[in-house]
Amino acid sequence: MSDTPTRRPARRGGRPGRGGTGPRATFGQLLPYIFEQRGTLAFVIVLSVLGAAATLAQPLLVSQVITIVGESKPLGLLVWLLVGLVVVSGVISGYQHYLLQRMGEGVVLSSRRRLIARILNLPISEFDRRRTGDLVSRVGSDTTLLRAVLTQGLVEAIGGSLTFMGALIAMFLLDPVLLGLTVLVIAVSVVAVVSLAGRIRAASAEAQKRVGDLAASVERAISSIRTVRASNATEREAAAVAENAQGAWRMGITVAKVSALVVPVAGVAMQVSFLVVLGIGGARVASGDITIANLVAFIIFLFMMIMPLGQAFGAISAVNQALGALGRIQEIIALPTENQFDRSVLPATTLAASAVPGAASVEFAEVHFTYRSTVTVEGVDGEGSTESIVETPVLHGVSFTAEHGTRIALVGPSGAGKSTTLNLIERFYDPDSGVIRMDGVDIRALERTELRAQLGYVEQDAPVLAGTLRDNLRLNAPDATDAECSAVLHAVNLSEVLERDPAGLDAEVGENGIMLSGGEKQRLAIARALVAAPPILLLDESTSSLDGANERMMREAIDAVATDRTLIVIAHRLSTVVDSDKIVVFEHGRIVGEGTHAELIESTPLYRNLAEHQLLT
Incomplete structure (x- = not known):
């Protein structure tokens, strides 16, 4: 069994901690996403000016x-000019809408690419403490909210500001008095909207956090559906997921309530302004201070001023919701990648040619390692939460050497540190102290890509990827030929799988390899490591799911491939x-014994006891 401690548990139901929404993004962090579309953005602004x-x-x-x-004169081409302006304005508006939608999709695509690239390069420790569903939610729903910045107000508000x-200038020229009264009403509405902006951003960030919780709970239930069904836990799991859905709904309603306060502000401002202009303006027409034609023009300009004001209010709501989502995106973007996480001060180097062709040595020297996990403790009734770091020491001064071209077996009880040893060789983690060397080179001085090119790793319960x-x-070997793929399948006794489907290598294996048996999935995982024929093979209980006959064939296949290679097997x-x-x-x-089978039977009581029971893990 794996000796990797369980990390931060998925929160089921309840209310997430208040501090769990992540840092809030600033508008400055949003600008790079928008400016990636600067060419189209500039054209949209030109269209906005023309419109x-x-x-x-x-x-x-x-x-x-x-x-x-009023003067009973002929209109001439004036009406047709007015109609032409209306048509041109409509055409510009439609094309601008298309460009905005296209820009929005571009922003979403760019943010998803950036986020996916960052997620897939995060240190393994981040995946230990984060829930898969929440990460998926950030790629899906959080990035989608960035589209609203462009399609629901921001750029339109830029064009609307010109209008x-x-x-405003035209109204000032027509009647400064009416304009002053109008501006007074609008100023009050602007103050009200600005005061609501912060609440919208906070509520939106919390709402997206709840959506992430929901996605995590759905992913958990679906990925374990067979176990859930077999345990008669379907209704309990459904209730837990529904509770998370309820939490997401509640926060969605909160966002809707706060956003809804913004909508009537523009409407009320427009109505009050219209009534003020109509009442005072009518009196000024009666007194001769303004003509009825100018009053009509003033009212039309009033509507034209209120409309972009409504767009600006909508933009404030959309931008603040997007900033709440962007905060969750930026939280991941800001995390260091695996290569940045603990970049060694050791000078970069490359592996020297091995003394044994195709083989390499691995040496552990006084290696200590501790897992550090984050534990979240909920407050009373789910109000608030605190996080603490829990340290679990795993390895204590481990030293051993796997010489060139030798086979090393790691044995011991579950949780003794065996799987952790392979994880350290792969540099999923780095030791707290001590050194791990490959052919005499500290592996921290190697680029992880170069290091892992030397390794063929079959983890415990190695997954089979959906596909063929x-x-x-x-x-692990993108350039492998069909002949090489077929040969390795035959070598691990998967000929039947290859032949039972007419599609051959194009046969689908299903989600999580559902089309394969447990033993077939394990053999396919081993074949995946063998096809690249790396100098070092790391096998974590790779034959545990095989029956006696298949295990014997598998050992023979591994023996053939392991010739002149270094093999470390749990x-x-x-x-x-x-x-x-x-x-x-x-x-x-700790290492309590080292040697051959015969030597350990004599010298190490633990090994002798395990051997007597035929169970070495």
């Missing part, structure tokens, strides 16, 4: 039409151990 000009010209033409009609300013047989085999059965060049016995993170 604003066409829109602002219309009230002036209407005023001219009213004046000419707003143009209308070929997809799985080429994961043993499950005595038959896997007895032929090893050296056996290393682990207990409680």
Whole structure:
């Protein structure tokens, strides 16, 4: 069994901690995503200027039409010019809408690419403490909210601001008194919207956090559906997921309530402004301070000013919701990648040519390692939460050497540190102290890509990826030929799998390899490591799911491939151990014995006891 401690448990139901929404993003962090579309953005702004000009010209033409009609003069081409401006304004608006949608999709694509690249390069420790569903939610729903920045107000508000300013200037020229009263009403509405902006951002961030909790609970239930069904736990799991869905719904309602306060503000401002202009303006027409044509033009400009104001209010709501989601995205983007996480001060180097062609040596020298996990403790009734770091020491001064071209077996009770040893060789983690060397080179001085090119690793319960047989085999060797793929499948006794489907290497294995048996999945995982023929093979209980006949065939296949290669295997059965060049016995993170099978039977009581029971893990 794996000796990797269980990390932060998935929160089921209840209310997430108040501090769990992650850092809030700033508008400055949003700008790089927008400016990636700067070419289209510039064109949209030009269209906005043209659209604003066409829109602002219309009230002036209407005023001219009213004046000419009042004087009983012919309109001539004035009406057709007005119609033309309306059509041009509509065409510009439609094309601008398309460009905004396209820009929004571009922003979403860019953010998803950046986020996916960062997630897949995070240190393994981040995956230990984060829930898969929450990470998926950030790629899906959080990035989608960035689209709203462009499609629901921001750029339209930029164009609308031109209309707003143009209308403001025209209204000042028509009647400064009416304009002053209008601005007073609008100022009050602006203050109200700005005061709500912070609440929208906080509520949106919490809502996205709840969606992440929901996605995590759904992923947990679906990925374990067979166990859930077999345990008669379907209804309990459904209730737990529904509780998370309820939490997401509640926060969605909160966002809707706060956002809904913004919507009537623009409407009320428009109605009050209209009534003020209509009442005071009518009195000023009666007194001769303004003509009825100018009053009509003023009212039209008022509507043109209120409309972009509504767009600005909508933009404030959309931007603050996007900033809440962007905070969750930036939380992941800001995390260091695996290579940045603990970049060694050791000078970069490369592996020297091995003394044994195709083989390499591995040496552990006084290696200590401790797992550090984050534990979340909920407050009373789910209110608030605190996080603490829990340290679990695993390895204590481990030293051993796997010489060139030898077979080393690691044995010991569950939790003794065997799987951790392989994880350290792969540099999923780095030791707290001590050194791990490959061919005499500290592996921290190697690029992880170069290091892992030397390793073939089959983890315990190695996953089979959804896709075809070929997809799985080429994961570690993308240039492998069909002949090489077929040969390795035959070598691990998977000929039947290859032949039972007419598609051959194109046969689908299903989600999590559901089309394969447990033993077939394990053999396919081993074949995936063997097809690249690396200098070092790391096998974590790789034959534990095989019956006797298949285990024998598998050992023969591994024997053939392991020739002139270094093999480190975590043993499950005595038959896997007895032929090893050296056996290393682990207990409680320490090495308590080292030698051949015959030597350890005599010298190490723990090994003798395990061997007597035929169970070495």
